[in-house]
Structure formats: C-alpha cells, structure tokens
Amino acid sequence: MRGQPPATVTELAGRTGLSRPGTDVVVRGLVTDGWVKVVEPDGSTVGRPARRYRFNADAGHVFGVDIGAHKILVLLSNLEGEVLRSRRMPVDPDADPAERLAVLDAAITDCLTEAGLEPDQIWAITVGVTGPVDASGRTSLFTPLPGWASVSPADHLAARFGCPISVENDCKLAAVAERWQGAAQDADDIVYLQAGMRIGAGLIIDGTLRRGFGGAAGEIGALKTLRWLSAPSRLENCPGMPADVHPDDKAAWVFERAREGDRDALTTLRRYVKDLAVGTAALVLTLDPQVVVLGGGYSRSADLIIDPLVDELERLCLRVPEVRASSLGADSVALGALRIALDQIDAQLFADGMPAPLKT
Template identity: 35%
Template sequence: MPDQLWVRTHGEVKIPKRQAAATPQLLRRVNAQAVLAAIRGTEVATGTELMAATGLTRASVIAVCEDLIRRGWIRELDAPRRDAADAGGQAAGSPQKGRPARRFELRARAGVVLGIDIGAATTTAAVADLRGTVLGRASGHFRAADIPAGERIGVVDRACRDALAAAGEAPGNVLAVSAGIAAPVDRDGKVLAAQHFWSLFDVGLRSALQDLHGWPVLLENDANLAALGERWRGSGAGVDDLVVLLAGERLGAGVLESGRLLHGRGGGAGEMGFLDMVEGVGSSDGIASLARQWQAASGGPASGGEASALRVFEEAAAGEPAALAILDRLAERMARVIAAIASLLNPEQVVIGGAVADSAGALLPGIAAALPRFTATPPRVTVSPLGDGIVTVGAIRHALDFVEANALELELPR
C-alpha cells in the first residue's frame, strides 16, 4: 500500500486517490466505515440501531453487514428467545408475530492495532483490539537523543514486539500502526526536519516497519495524536474545537477545528515557537521544565535535594511559600499561553496533557482567574485524565480510523 495512493477526506481518514470520485466502490467503503464505527461503539447493534446511527437505509445496512460478516469483521448473533412476558403476554408455543431483530457484534479480536509514542528518550508501544481496549504495553529507552537511525528503529521495533508478546498476539495480526513523534508531520506523513531536534525523528520508521513486518504505518505529530486521544477518551470527549497542550518539558499543541486536525502546509500547525515573542512568556518551555528551573533558582526544595517539578507541587500542597509562589508564576504564564491560543484559534476547550497532567490541576484556579485579563474569548481549561498515556491512546484511535476506512481492502489474519 504505497503512501502516495492515499489522500485525506475526513480529518484522519484516508481513501485511495484512484477512488476519490463518488463511485459505487467508494460508497461501499464509506458505508462499511460508518457501520463498523457504529458497531464498535456498542456491544450489540440491531439493524434498526445501525440505521439510526449511520443514516443508511435498512437494505444498505443489511448489505454492508453481510459483506462485513463474509470478510470476518463482525458476526451475527442468534435471535434471542422470547418468553410470554417478552412477547407482551403472548401464550407460549403460539406463533410469534414478526421476525426477531437481527443483531450484530464486532469481532474485536479479529485483528489488533499498535499505537506508539516516540520521544527523545523513551518509546512506548500499546497493542489494542478493534474496540480500542489495550491488551499489552511495553517501553524501550534510547541511550542518547542522537543515536543512529537504525538503532532508534531497533528500540521501537523491540518495544512493539514486547507489547505484542504481552498481549499474546503475533506480529501478523497487526492491521495498522500509528506512531507519534516529537516533530511536525505533514498530511502525507513526512517529517518536517527544519530543526536539528526534529530531524532526529526522520529515521525512515514507516518503511522500516513495513519491510520488517508488512505493517501499514502512519506517522503523526505526538501532540496531534494527543488531541485525537483526548477527544476520544479524555476530558475533551466529543468537543470539535479543541486544543491539547503537551506541557512537560516543552509546549506543543494539537489543534482540532470543527473536528479536524490542523496540520498547516508542512505539518507545523500547533508548534509553539511563537511564544518567544509573547510578552510574559518568552519561550516554549513547559510546566515541568519551568518548575524545576524556578525552584533551583530559589535555592532548591525546602527539604533539600535536587529541584524537580514533583517536589514543587508536593511542597505547594503542603503550603510551602516558595513553592506556592512558583505555582502562581506557572498559572499566570500558562494563562498567557492559553490566551494567545484563544486569540488565534478560539477553541471551546484547552486541555493540559502529558506527564504533568496529574499535578497541573493545582494550576487551574489561577489560570481561570487570570485568563480574562489576557483574552476576550477565554476557553474552558481542563487537565487530561489520560496521563502520560495520552499519545498512545490517540495513536490507537488514529490506527483504528485507518482500519475502519480501509476494512474492505485489509485482509484479516486467519
């Protein structure tokens, strides 16, 4: 499946360019995607429920379901028995009026997907079934940020194989892989290597994993995947105009506008370098980095030891004055960052995510109080409940979108 054959149509979903016209084949693909998405969202679905969820006619729903059954994606359940009470008082043994509703369910273990989070120091791979339930997870560590491409690919591949082993799944059962990296990625999955740090992630991962295992591999910016994950299973569930800020060491944003990811010409939408020019901000340093820097500058933790973001939040919770002052500074700085985003994009909600999310809730009152000073359109601000798994959650969602969009072309493992 060469990458150049695919074009975006609905945010993350892709269809082949050769089918871009409204052909019967394309309509079959779109209908199959809609039905699969509806069935994935419920344990068991009747034809009537699928009609309501997809807007398709009964004949179309049944035709799609029968096609998906033949291909192994779903199964039809036996009609439930009805006793007299179920039949509205009808006597047992008397003829049943009407046919029982046909019921369908997803074969959730018909295949699996891989979601990968690739950072500068570590990588984490998660295996999920077709409902998005995580079955296994594994991590690997890079000995340095600038290791050779082959070594970086090897660490990622081992994490994937370890996660599959933990899930009890073979590599041949993987239907799609989505990998998030800490660099801009354009709509065609190409890394924008305009900065040295970004170039460290341009290692040919897609072609390498395809050559090793035959997997279809999607590459995406980590903050963009975080936005997909947050909208799917986080505090931004169902929000169409959403910004997710990965706010650990460096700030990066994933932006959804009307439910679609924004990439920009080269994938640079959501990069936060402009903060260098924002008054009262001055850099794209994240919450963890700033807390550590400011605690060190103030003489270190009150109880001694090395400065760290965790120590700042712990001491602030205990009422330590210097730590409380750092939280006040962090809240105002994040309010300025969020106000700049609000002025540019006017999102409904901004979510603070990543490894600092568990602690960042302490900043929310200060951010909410300061926002009206900096913007006339303050968004709702929350912290993500997904913790440091936010990127892998989004990567799983991204891979499942691909699988559902291409179900009629993908061959399920035996």
C-alpha cells in the same frame, strides 16, 4: 454494527431501513467475509430465540506508538479501539536512533507475542514523536532526540509491517485522544496544551485535527516573546531546591512544596503559570476555542495550575474558554495514535474498500 451490542437480523433491518431478507443476505455475506460473528442464542430466552450478530472487532488490529525521550509506549488494540496489550519501556534520553528503534522493536514484539499475532494481522500503525512532522514523516525541523532529525520511523517499521504506517506530532495525537476518550469529548474546538519539561500544543478545529500546510501547526512555543521556551526553567530554578534533586524531578519538587504552602515554591509556580499563560493566550486569541485541555507531565498538578492560568487568561484574552485537566495522563499520545490508525482503516474501507479479513 461496530460499537453496538449484538443484534438480530430483524433489528439490523430496522436500523438500516433495508428489507429483512435483504439484510439477511448482507449479514451472511459479512459473516462469510469475516467482518461479522454469529452470537448463538444462550438458551435463556423463552420461545425460539433468534440468532444474533456482532461486528468482529478482532478481525484486525492496530498499533498506537509513543516514542518519547524517556520511554516508548506501544498500545495494541482491536478494530473497536479496545486496548488488548500495552508495553512501556524506558529509554535513555541520550540513546542514539538505533538504540531507540531497537527498544521500539522489542516493545512491539512483546505485544505481538503476548497477543499471539503475526505482523500481517496488523492493519495500521501510527507513531507519535516530538517536534513538527514533515511531509516525509520525519521531524527534520526540530527534535529533542539525539540524531533523530533524519530518522523515518515509518520506513523502519515498513521492513516488518506491510500496512499503512503514519507518523504524527505527539501534542497533536494527545489532542485527538482527549477528544476521543478524555477531557474534551463534548467539544469540537480544542486547544490541547502539553505542559511538561517542554510545552507544546495540539489544535482541533471544527472537530478535525489541524496539521497546518507543512505539518507545523501549534508550534507557537518557538516564538520567544510568548515565553513557553523559558517557562519550564522557572520551575527548575526554584530557590531552596536541593542540589541532589534529579532534573526530571525538579518540577514535582516545586509542586509538592507549593502544596505545602512554601512561599518560594508558590512564587515560582505563579511565575511559571504567568509564562504558560502568555503562549496560551496567543492560541486562545487566535482560535477562540471552546476548551483548553491541560495535559503533559505537569498536568498531574493541574489543581495548582488551572485557577491561576484562568486568572491570567481573563487578563489577556477577549473571551476565556473553559480550562480542563487532561483525564488520560501519560497514555494520551499512544491513545491518539491508536485513534488515527483506526481512522486510517475507516478511510481506506469507505474510500477504496479493503479485502475481507478471511481472504487476507
């Protein structure tokens, strides 16, 4: 019934292949348990209208969280993945773990309060962080956040929430989001590129997010010869850049000048794309995906990047996939986190069963 419009018992019986009386018994049970809501006839139909039933998407809720260097974004959704509340809060990139976690807690509290929910009405939480996530849910191998290598966001949130809490790499979550609601809904083999002040990747192969044996799949940027480490500095060092441009705005400055036809900016952009293409070619040659999705902060200028990127891939690869711009932008990490949290509920529901909502 989830994801479907309200249906009568007769319609549900047809859909499931069960008898009408059998379906009626099951549906009444689901109503008693809180999984299903009754939709009373509105009187607009001629004759004796049948009562209809719909999945109770508000029986439970999940959080999808993006912990970034500059901001924290918290999305609260129901069981259909419908976003009910969102809260974006700035963080100082130099904030220590305690400050960053305090901002996270505040954003979560705001969402709960606005939605009128208690912590025990949250059924799953997924948190996105930068860097490969190890088996303990920490980014012990690498993180750009100060002091964050030993932080366990799951342990921190477990003090307040009793539900399953998972932690995942931001690029991996963004890849999931693009397949769920974004630019790659039709594809099963996807390389997601996060192009911003750092470059990262998330990989979906045969429809499944691939984490790797130790959670470090997609971390090709670590290989210097593939030039992802140095690529963003191309933009930061564009000739003619005024000294007072804030580091966070340097790339935007270059994209803007390039759009105006400035030669230095165009040359800089071309060099950036050449660097971006080398690591991308390594991923494409390894995985031979159907689609490459260009996401991350710089994907706002995807129109300037995609054509030259495809040209470079034509030169470097055996078979060039379609390259598309992200359609989710800055929300993709938190959206992917929502999807993983919802998947966790499904896995639990269909594997072990779950207590009925009205009995919790």
